[in-house]
Amino acid sequence: RRTINVALVGNPNCGKTSLFNVASGSHEHVGNYSGVTVDAKEGHFDFQGYHFRLIDLPGTYSLSAYSPEELYVRKHIIEETPDVIINVVDAGNLERNLYLTTQLIDMNVRMVIALNMYDALQHSGNKLDHKKLSQLLGVPIVPTISRNGKGIEELFHVIIGLYEGADFKGQKEEIETEALREFRTWHDEYVPDHKYGSTSGEEEGIETQNYIRHIHINHGPKLERAIDAVKKEIGKNENIRSKYSTRFLAIKLLENDKDIETSVINNLPNRDEILTTLHKEEQRIKLSLNEDCEQAITDAKYGFISGALKETFIDKHQNNEMFT
Numbered sequence: 001r002r003t004i005n006v007a008l009v010g011n012p013n014c015g016k017t018s019l020f021n022v023a024s025g026s027h028e029h030v031g032n033y034s035g036v037t038v039d040a041k042e043g044h045f046d047f048q049g050y051h052f053r054l055i056d057l058p059g060t061y062s063l064s065a066y067s068p069e070e071l072y073v074r075k076h077i078i079e080e081t082p083d084v085i086i087n088v089v090d091a092g093n094l095e096r097n098l099y100l101t102t103q104l105i106d107m108n109v110r111m112v113i114a115l116n117m118y119d120a121l122q123h124s125g126n127k128l129d130h131k132k133l134s135q136l137l138g139v140p141i142v143p144t145i146s147r148n149g150k151g152i153e154e155l156f157h158v159i160i161g162l163y164e165g166a167d168f169k170g171q172k173e174e175i176e177t178e179a180l181r182e183f184r185t186w187h188d189e190y191v192p193d194h195k196y197g198s199t200s201g202e203e204e205g206i207e208t209q210n211y212i213r214h215i216h217i218n219h220g221p222k223l224e225r226a227i228d229a230v231k232k233e234i235g236k237n238e239n240i241r242s243k244y245s246t247r248f249l250a251i252k253l254l255e256n257d258k259d260i261e262t263s264v265i266n267n268l269p270n271r272d273e274i275l276t277t278l279h280k281e282e283q284r285i286k287l288s289l290n291e292d293c294e295q296a297i298t299d300a301k302y303g304f305i306s307g308a309l310k311e312t313f314i315d316k317h318q319n320n321e322m323f324t
């Protein structure tokens with residue numbers, strides 16, 4: 001029986017623990033996740049012939065290094081390398097919740113969005129074209145209602161599909177399961193521009209993770225040029241490429257993330273070259289965008305989100321006929 005390691009990542013109060021309880025609660029024991037000061041729980045259950053180890057991580061708005069929770073979640077993702085991350089998103093607070101999503105996308109993790117509180121969205125009268133949002137993000141989205149368990153089975157079907165897709169590439173024989181077939185059908189419909197099972201990170205050289213390739217969050221030409229320059233310098237270290245998304249590291253450095261600098265970059269043989277490139281790019285951004293790099297990246301991410309929501313979300317007070 002194969003174990004699929006899954007971690008719940010999302011803002012505080014988006015329904016992670018409810019999802020955790022409804023998925024694992026009735027099945028087996030729940031223990032406190034050991035050795036941590038922040039609150040995290042681990043649960044185990046079986047579904048569709050797989051064993052699931054599910055971790056309920058602390059709520060975070062971001063994956064920066066500004067709070068113990070943020071650092072903890074980030075460290076868990078990098079060190080424990082969950083097979084699949086469930087990014088729980090509060091459907092009633094999309095703009096704020098999707099900020100974290102953009103950071104997970106930067107990390108190149110295999111993920112699915114649980115579009116939770118879907119009942120509240122339905123009752124609100126607002127409308128979201130979540131299939132289209134899924135296409136724009138390059139991430140599968142499953143509407144869920146953690147409180148009563150709706151959508152949870154479908155969510156775990158997609159997780160099995162993502163997991164099998166990972167093994168898929170390296171294997172001569174295709175693994176064929178019911179869940180995987182369902183997932184493929186789902187995938188072709190929802191994320192048609194992304195070839196299922198395609199090689200990940202073609203432009204990143206050697207990448208560890210074989211996932212459904214995300215659409216990169218486009219931060220605009222100036223920032224993208226800076227990200228590429230820093231990424232290229234970091235990517236000269238093969239061992240780094242196999243553990244991290246070099247794009248994520250580059251973005252974090254440009255955000256002035258001291259934790260990444262001390263824990264990752266300072267140990268590298270080309271540390272000086274990386275930091276020289278970084279400072280040069282930071283200066284360039286400051287001069288051309290007239291704001292510091294960290295702010296520019298935040299603005300670009302919110303710009304991306306707002307663009308995606310403009311195309312997919314209808315406030316009931318807006319007089320917009322797009323979906324009628």
Ligand code: GDP
Binds near residue numbers: 119146148
């Ligand atoms: P967490 O902080 O992310 O772990 O969120 P919780 O699981 O503690 O949920 C926060 C609140 O939202 C609780 O009052 C839940 O009962 C409620 N909640 C969770 N999921 C849903 C849902 O799908 N729909 C609705 N209406 N409420 C939910």
Ligand code: MG
Binds near residue numbers: 016017
């Ligand atoms: Mg919780």
Ligand code: K
Binds near residue numbers: 244
């Ligand atoms: K990688």
